Amino acid sequence: MSRIKRIRSLLTSKQISCRELTRLYLEAAERENGRLNAFISITAETAMEAAAKTDEKLSRGEPLQALEGIPFVLKDNISTAGLKTTCASRMLENYVPVFDAKVWGLLKSQNAVLIGKGNMDEFAMGSTCENSYFGGAKNPMNLEHAAGGSSGGVAAAVGANLSVYGIGSDTGGSIREPASFCGVVGLKPTYGAVSRNGLIAYASSFDQIGPITACAEDAALVLDAISERDEGDMTSAGTGKTAGSLNRPLRGSRIGIAPQFFEGVSPEVAKALQEAMSLYRALGAELVDCDLPGIGYALPVYYILACAEASSNLGRYDGIRYGYRAKDFDSLDEMICKTRSEGFGPEVKRRILLGTYVLSAGYFDAYYKKAKLLQAKIRDEFRKALDGCDFLLAPTTPITAIKSGESMKMSAVENYAMDICTVTINIAGLPAVSIPCGFGGGGLPIGMQLIGRHFDEGTILNAACAFERETGGKYLKNSGMGVLL
Amino acid sequence: MKWETVIGLETHVELSTKSKIFCGCTTAFGGEPNTHCCPVCTGQPGSLPVLNRQAVEYAVKAGLVLNCRINKYSRMDRKHYVYPDLPKAYQISQYDRPLCTGGYVELKNGRRINITRIHIEEDAGKLIHAGGKVLVDYNRGGVPLIEIVSEPDIRSAEEAVEYLEKLQLTLRAAGVSDCRMQEGSLRCDVNISLRAPGASSYGTRCEIKNLNSFVSVASAIEHEYERQRDILESGGVVEQETRRYDAYSGETSAMRGKENADDYRYFREPDIISIVLTDEEIEALRASLPELPDARKRRYVDVLGIPEADAAMIAKYRRVSDYFEAASYQTASPRIAATFIVTSMFSFISTEAAREEWLPPVSAEQLRELILLMEAGKINRNVAKQTLSRMLETGKSAAELLSPEELEPAGVDVDALCRKAIAENAAAASDYRGGKEKALKALIGAVMKESRGRAPAAEVEASLKELLSKT
Numbered sequence: 001m002s003r004i005k006r007i008r009s010l011l012t013s014k015q016i017s018c019r020e021l022t023r024l025y026l027e028a029a030e031r032e033n034g035r036l037n038a039f040i041s042i043t044a045e046t047a048m049e050a051a052a053k054t055d056e057k058l059s060r061g062e063p064l065q066a067l068e069g070i071p072f073v074l075k076d077n078i079s080t081a082g083l084k085t086t087c088a089s090r091m092l093e094n095y096v097p098v099f100d101a102k103v104w105g106l107l108k109s110q111n112a113v114l115i116g117k118g119n120m121d122e123f124a125m126g127s128t129c130e131n132s133y134f135g136g137a138k139n140p141m142n143l144e145h146a147a148g149g150s151s152g153g154v155a156a157a158v159g160a161n162l163s164v165y166g167i168g169s170d171t172g173g174s175i176r177e178p179a180s181f182c183g184v185v186g187l188k189p190t191y192g193a194v195s196r197n198g199l200i201a202y203a204s205s206f207d208q209i210g211p212i213t214a215c216a217e218d219a220a221l222v223l224d225a226i227s228e229r230d231e232g233d234m235t236s237a238g239t240g241k242t243a244g245s246l247n248r249p250l251r252g253s254r255i256g257i258a259p260q261f262f263e264g265v266s267p268e269v270a271k272a273l274q275e276a277m278s279l280y281r282a283l284g285a286e287l288v289d290c291d292l293p294g295i296g297y298a299l300p301v302y303y304i305l306a307c308a309e310a311s312s313n314l315g316r317y318d319g320i321r322y323g324y325r326a327k328d329f330d331s332l333d334e335m336i337c338k339t340r341s342e343g344f345g346p347e348v349k350r351r352i353l354l355g356t357y358v359l360s361a362g363y364f365d366a367y368y369k370k371a372k373l374l375q376a377k378i379r380d381e382f383r384k385a386l387d388g389c390d391f392l393l394a395p396t397t398p399i400t401a402i403k404s405g406e407s408m409k410m411s412a413v414e415n416y417a418m419d420i421c422t423v424t425i426n427i428a429g430l431p432a433v434s435i436p437c438g439f440g441g442g443g444l445p446i447g448m449q450l451i452g453r454h455f456d457e458g459t460i461l462n463a464a465c466a467f468e469r470e471t472g473g474k475y476l477k478n479s480g481m482g483v484l485l
Numbered sequence: 486m487k488w489e490t491v492i493g494l495e496t497h498v499e500l501s502t503k504s505k506i507f508c509g510c511t512t513a514f515g516g517e518p519n520t521h522c523c524p525v526c527t528g529q530p531g532s533l534p535v536l537n538r539q540a541v542e543y544a545v546k547a548g549l550v551l552n553c554r555i556n557k558y559s560r561m562d563r564k565h566y567v568y569p570d571l572p573k574a575y576q577i578s579q580y581d582r583p584l585c586t587g588g589y590v591e592l593k594n595g596r597r598i599n600i601t602r603i604h605i606e607e608d609a610g611k612l613i614h615a616g617g618k619v620l621v622d623y624n625r626g627g628v629p630l631i632e633i634v635s636e637p638d639i640r641s642a643e644e645a646v647e648y649l650e651k652l653q654l655t656l657r658a659a660g661v662s663d664c665r666m667q668e669g670s671l672r673c674d675v676n677i678s679l680r681a682p683g684a685s686s687y688g689t690r691c692e693i694k695n696l697n698s699f700v701s702v703a704s705a706i707e708h709e710y711e712r713q714r715d716i717l718e719s720g721g722v723v724e725q726e727t728r729r730y731d732a733y734s735g736e737t738s739a740m741r742g743k744e745n746a747d748d749y750r751y752f753r754e755p756d757i758i759s760i761v762l763t764d765e766e767i768e769a770l771r772a773s774l775p776e777l778p779d780a781r782k783r784r785y786v787d788v789l790g791i792p793e794a795d796a797a798m799i800a801k802y803r804r805v806s807d808y809f810e811a812a813s814y815q816t817a818s819p820r821i822a823a824t825f826i827v828t829s830m831f832s833f834i835s836t837e838a839a840r841e842e843w844l845p846p847v848s849a850e851q852l853r854e855l856i857l858l859m860e861a862g863k864i865n866r867n868v869a870k871q872t873l874s875r876m877l878e879t880g881k882s883a884a885e886l887l888s889p890e891e892l893e894p895a896g897v898d899v900d901a902l903c904r905k906a907i908a909e910n911a912a913a914a915s916d917y918r919g920g921k922e923k924a925l926k927a928l929i930g931a932v933m934k935e936s937r938g939r940a941p942a943a944e945v946e947a948s949l950k951e952l953l954s955k956t
Contacts, residue, residue: 079531092530099524101531200530205755233533234758308752312563315574316528320621332619336567359565359750368752 001473003214004070004221007164010485011058011069018058018069022051022113025071028482029115029162036481037137038147038156039116040076041084047071050111057111065110066243067225072107073163075154076117077124078209079198080104083114087200088132089122091317091324091343101198102230103167103209110225115163119153122345123314124174124202126150127418128407131347136404140479141183142442145401148178154212155182161482165222166212171202172302173396173422175210176434180447181401183436183477185464186212187219190455191429193239194223195230201313203306206426215476216435216464217246223457239431242458246465251284253463256389260295261421265398272438272446273395279470280393280463290385290392294378295424299416301378302423303351304358304371310348311355317343350412375427382428386453391460395421396434396447421449431457435464436475445477488679488717490710491687492639496652498631498662499608499670500543506607506629507534507577514668518613518622526607526627528572533756536561540629541584541760543661544605545770547631548585550659550777551600551652557762559584561605561754566747569621570610578606578632580751584760590635590651598648599636606630625669631662637676637687642706646699649673657841658778658803672697675705678723679713688713689723693730693737705730709737781806789819795827804843811849816856825852825873833877846880847873855883862941897940899932903948906931917953925949 010016026044033039054069074080077087079097086092100108107114121131129152130136137147140160147156151168155178158166168175170188179186187210194209201207211222220243229238257277262270277287319325319339326338344352358367385392397418407415425432431452438446452460468476478484505512508525524532548555562580583604589597610626612619633652639645653664653671664671678690693709696702708730713723727746728737776784778800785796799809805826813822830847834840855876859869864887875886906928907914916924925946932945 077531085530087530095530097531098529099532197533198531232535234535234756309755312565312575312750312752315565315567316530316572318567318569318574320569321527321572322529332569356750359752361748361750364750364752 001215001468001476002217002221003164004067004218007070007485008064011054012064014058018051018054018113019048021069022047022071022115024483025113025115025162029157032160032162032481035138035143036140036156036160036162037135038119038153038160038162039073040086040088040119040132040134040153042116043080043083043114046083047113047115050108050113053111054113066221067107067112068110069113070164071113071115073115073118073154073157073166074104075120075151075166075168077120077169077200077202078104078167079200080114080117083117085117085200086133087123088120088134089344089348090133092200093133093324095323097198099198102195102228102232103226104198106226106228107167116157118151118157118166118168121150121152121174122348123200123310124150124169124171124207125310125347125351127173127177127415128402128404129153129178130404130407131345133345138404139182139401139444140481141477142401142444144403145442145444146181146404146407148181148401150174150178151186151212152178155179155184155186158182158184158212158214160479161484165214165218167209167222167226168212169199169202169207169209170422170426171206171208172306172426173419175212176396176422176432176447176449177419179212180396180434180436180445183445183475183479184212184214185216185219185433185435186210187223187433187457187461188425188431189223189227189457190239190431191426192235192237193227193431193455193457195228195233195236197230197232197236201309203309204313205309206302206306208426215473216433216461216468217243219433219464220246220457220461223461237455239455239457242461245458246462248462249284250280250463250466253285254288254389255280255285255463256288256290256385256392258290258292258295258385258392258394260292261392261394264417264420265395266400266440268438268440269395269398269400269446272440273393273448276437276448276467277393279467283466283470288389290388292378292381292385292424294374294381295420297374298378298424298427299420301371301374302419302427303354303416304367305375305427307351307355308359308368309355311352311359314344314348314352319343378424379428382430386430391453391463392451394449394451396449397421400440400442400444400446425449425451430454431460433457433460433464435467436477437467438475439477443477445475487682488710488714489682489684490640490706491637491678491680491690492641492645492706493637493676494633494635494639494645494648495674495676496633496635496649497672498547498633498652498656498664500540500547500629500631501660501662501670502537502539502543502629504537504539505627506537506540506605507627510627512628514670516624518620518624521624522626526572527623534577534754536757536760537629540605541762542770543629544584544603544631545762545767546659546774547633547656547661548588548603549771549774550655551585551588551590551603551633553585553588553600553603555585555762555767556582557764557767558582558759560759561757562751563754564606564749564751566749568609569619570612570623570626572610572623572626576606576609577754577757579604590648590655592644592647592651596638596644598638598644601634601636603631603633606632637678642703645675645706646703649699649702654778654801659774660803666698669697673702675702675709677706677709677713679710679717688717689725691723691725691737692727694727694740696730698732701730701732704735705737708735712737775803778803778806785819785823789813789823791820791823795823798827798831799823802840802843805840808843808845808849812852812856814853816853817860821856821859822852825856825870829870829873829877845877847876851876851882858883858887862944865938865942867938897936899940899944899948902932902935902940903928903945903952905935907949907952914953
C-alpha cells in the first residue's frame with residue numbers, strides 16, 4: 001500500500017528513470033497548480049539535479065536510500081538555501097534563505113527530489129490556507145472546498161498526486177487538519193522528534209515538523225528519515241525508528257476515548273468515528289473511557305500562548321535586514337511601522353496584537369501565566385489518561401473541509417473553534433496521526449486522530465496501518481488528478 | 486543640609502569566551518563590520534540559538550569570585566524592545582531565574598556592597614552613523630554578557646569607583662573577562678537618589694545609562710547629586726526617569742520619564758532548555774578558579790616575605806603576578822624578583838594598560854636566569870641590576886649580554902685578592918686581629934674594589950677570616 005515503496009520499486013526495477021519520473025511530477029505540478037494553487041514555487045532545477053544524481057547511482061547499481069529519488073513537496077516555511085522561502089507572506093515574498101533547514105539538509109543528502117514549496121496560511125496562521133498572500137490552496141477531493149491549513153498546499157499536492165509525499169509543520173493542527181480535509185495521512189510527531197532548525201518560527205514551543213503522506217506506512221518511512229537529534233536545536237531529541245514494526249496485532253491493546261473530544265462534532269464525523277471504534281474492537285482492542293476536562297480550556301490556552309510566542313518571533317520583520325521594506329518614510333519608527341503594516345496580512349496582525357497584549361505589564365498574570373498553569377494541568381490529564389491506555393482515538397476536526405471563502409465570513413473565534421481537537425495535542429506536546437476514516441457530504445474525507453504517548457509514534461502508526469489494512473484502503477480515495485502510476 | 490547619596494550599579498561585563506553565546510562566531514573585538522556574524526546572531530528567520538556552555542561556566546566563576554550563591558536551576562527569557570541593533574527585536578536574557586544571587590564586594594573601608602544578582606545575556610550590535618545614513622554592525626551582537634546588579638549600598642562617587650575597580654580586578658583575575666572600559670567590555674548604569682541622613686526609606690531615583698569610564702561614573706554621580714540636591718532644597722520633587730550623561734559637558738539630561746518606561750514583555754525563551762548545574766560541576770568550577778588578587782597578596786607577604794607595597798603592586802595585575810611567580814620559582818629569595826619587577830621593570834613598563842597587557846621584552850625565565858646567576862655569586866646585585874636594564878633595552882638574555890670576564894668566577898682568584906688586600910691594608914688587618922670586627926669591612930671593600938665587584942662576597946669574607954686567623 002506504500003506509495004513511496006511502489007515508486008521506489010519502479011526506479012530500482014528500472015521501469016522508469018528518476019529523471020522521467022521527476023519530469024512527470026513537474027509537468028503535473030505545472031499543469032494542476034493553476035486550479036489547485038498547491039505550490040508557491042516549483043523547483044524544477046533542484047528537482048532535476050537530484051534526479052540526475054539518483055539515476056547515476058542506479059546506473060552504477062548502487063542501492064537507494066529510503067527516500068532517494070522520490071518526488072516530494074516542502075512547506076514554504078522550511079528554509080531552503082538559494083530557493084525562495086516566503087511563509088506565504090508579502091513580508092518574505094522575495095526572501096531567499098542563506099542556510100538550509102536541518103530537515104531539508106537530511107532529505108537533500110538522500111537525493112530526495114524537491115518538486116516545489118507548498119502553499120500555506122501566512123506564517124502558518126490559519127485553518128484553511130486562505131490566509132496565504134498568494135491565495136488559498138484548493139481541496140483536490142472537491143475543488144469548491146478549501147484544502148485546510150495551514151499546510152494546505154502540501155496536503156493538496158499529496159492528495160492530488162503532484163508529490164509522492166510532503167513535509168509540513170504543525171503548531172495547532174496545521175499538518176493533521178489539512179491532511180484530514182484532503183483525505184491523506186498527516187503525522188505531527190512528539191515535540192522534539194524533528195529538528196526545528198530552519199523552520200521559520202510561528203510559536204516555538206508548539207511548532208513541529210512532520211510528514212503528510214498517502215498512507216500510514218509512508219508517514220513512518222518519512223519520519224524515520226527526518227527524525228534525528230540535532231545539535232543545532234536544543235529542544236530536539238529525535239525519536240525511535242518506526243517503519244520496521246507496523247504489523248503488530250492490536251489484540252489486547254487499550255484505546256482511550258474521551259467524551260470531551262466529541263462535543264460539537266458533526267453527525268457524519270461522529271458516525272465515521274463510531275465505525276472506526278467498532279473496527280478496532282473487532283480487531284481485539286479494548287475501548288476505555290477517559291476524562292480530559294482540560295480540553296474545555298484548550299482553545300484559549302493555545303491562542304494565548306501561541307500568539308504570545310508569535311508576537312515575539314515576528315518582531316524581527318522590521319525591513320532592516322531582509323524581507324519587505326516600505327517605500328516612503330521619514331524616520332526609523334515610521335519605516336518599521338509601515339513595513340509591518342504593509343507586509344503582514346490581517347490574521348498575522350491579529351495574532352501579533354493579541355500576543356503583545358497578553359504579555360504586557362498588568363495583563364501577563366491574568367492571561368499568559370494562567371494559560372501556562374492550565375497547560376501544565378492539561379499535560380497532566382493526558383499523562384494520566386495515557387497511563388490507562390495505549391493511545392487515544394479522537395476526531396481530527398469537528399467538520400469536513402469548509403467551502404472556499406466561507407471562513408472569511410466567519411468570526412476569528414468561529415474559525416479558531418475548528419482547531420479544538422488538534423490544538424490540545426500541541427499543548428500536551430504529544431504525537432498524533434490523522435488518517436482518513438470515512439466520507440461526508442460532497443465526497444469530502446473525514447479524518448480521525450490517534451494520539452500516543454511522548455516519543456511513541458510507533459504505536460499510533462502501527463494502529464493506523466492496521467486500520468488501513470482492515471478497511472482495504474477504501475478511505476484512501478484517489479483524486480484522479482496528477483501522476484497516476 | 487547635607488544629603489546622603491544612595492547608589493546602586495548595574496554593571497555589564499563581556500565574558501571572554503572564544504565564541505558567542507548562542508552561535509560559533511568569534512567574539513574578537515573589532516573586525517570589518519558584519520564579518521563576525523551568522524544567521525543566528527543576525528536573527529535570520531528559522532535560526533535557533535544554542536547556549537554556549539563555556540559562557541555559563543564563566544558566569545558561574547564570576548558568581549563564585551563575587552561570593553554569590555549559584556542557582557542549580559536557572560533559565561533564559563526573552564526581553565523585548567525594538568531597536569535596529571537588536572536583530573530579533575528581543576534580547577535573550579534572564580528574568581526571574583538568574584544564574585547567581587546574593588554576593589558582595591568588600592571595600593577597603595571594610596564596607597560590603599551587596600550584589601543582588603548576576604545573570605547572563607547577549608550583547609547587541611552597534612549603530613554607525615555615516616554620511617547621513619545609519620548603518621548596523623552586528624559583530625558585537627551575541628557576545629556573552631553578565632549583568633551584575635548591586636544593592637543600593639554605595640554612598641559616594643569614590644565608593645562607586647572603588648566597587649567597579651574591585652569588580653574589574655576580581656573578574657580579570659578569575660580569567661572571565663578583560664573588563665576594558667574603553668572597548669566597552671565593562672559598562673555601567675548608575676541608579677542614584679538622595680535622602681536626609683538617617684532616613685529609613687529611599688528617595689526617588691534616577692537611572693543614568695551607559696557610562697563607559699570610571700571618570701564618567703564619578704562625574705555623573707557628582708553632577709546628579711548636585712542636580713537632585715538643588716531640586717530638593719528648593720522644595721521640588723525628583724521625577725523618576727532615565728537620564729543620559731554627556732562626557733563633554735559633564736552633565737546629565739533626561740532621556741525618558743517613568744510613564745515612557747519600556748514594557749519588556751518578558752517570557753521564557755522557548756528555544757533554550759533550562760540551565761541545570763550539579764553540585765559536582767559547581768565545585769569543579771570553584772576548584773578551577775585561580776587565586777584571587779587579595780589572596781595572592783596575602784601569600785606574598787606572609788609566606789614569601791615580600792614587602793606589603795610591592796606585593797600589592799604585583800598582585801594587582803594577573804599577568805605580572807604570574808610572571809613574578811615564574812621568575813622567582815626556586816630562587817633563594819623571591820624578594821629579589823619582586824624588587825626587580827616593581828623597580829626596573831615597572832619604570833620600563835609604566836602605563837596601567839601596558840602593565841595589564843604585560844608583554845615585557847624579558848621573559849620570566851630570562852629574569853630567573855639572571856637572579857640565579859646573582860644568587861650563585863657569579864655576579865653581584867649591581868651588575869645584575871645593570872644587566873636587567875640592558876636586557877629590557879635589547880631583549881637579549883643575561884648570557885648574551887654579560888662578557889666572559891664578567892661572568893667567570895674562575896677569573897677571580899679570591900685567595901690571591903684577599904692576601905693582597907691584607908698586605909696593602911696592614912692597619913685594618915691588625916685592628917681585626919686586635920678584636921675590632923668592623924675592620925673586616927674595610928678589607929672586604931678592598932677586595933671588591935680590586936675585583937670590580939665580581940668577587941662573591943660570602944666567599945671573600947670566609948677567606949679573609951681564615952687568612953687572618955692563621956697568622
